Amino acid sequence: MLTRHIPPGIITAMSTRKSFKPSGDGFSRRKFIFMSALAAGSLAARRGVAAVSPNEKLNIAIVGYGGQGGSDIRGCSTENIVALCDADEKVRPDLRAQYPRAAFYQDFREMLDK
DSSP, X not given: OOOOOXXXXXXXXXXXXXXXXXXXXXXXXXXXXXXXXXXXXXXXXHHTTOOOOGGXXXXXXXXXXXXXXHHHHHHTTTSEEEEEEOSOTTSOHHHHHXXXXXXXXXXXXXXXXX
16 A cells, blocks of 8 residues: 655645545645645745754955945855955954954955965
């Protein structure tokens, strides 16, 4: 006998609807769409549980963080900020303190070499 695995949400929906017939003339488009939505929802719920791996984060270097780069760094603050580069080392000491693991460079060519 061939058995299939049916997610628990679908079994509940099947048992609450009295007119559900998986085969034959009783399987209308409305029932098909309803069952498809339940299956898609249960699959989407399972995928949302997975945590983000550290390997999925980008290593980012910011060049010129005193001007526009300062606002750009806020947009990617969830990633790994590995280097900060600005010609003036006195600009934005608060930003440098916010990323203590990031290396600081005054010359972008030196930063790109490493």
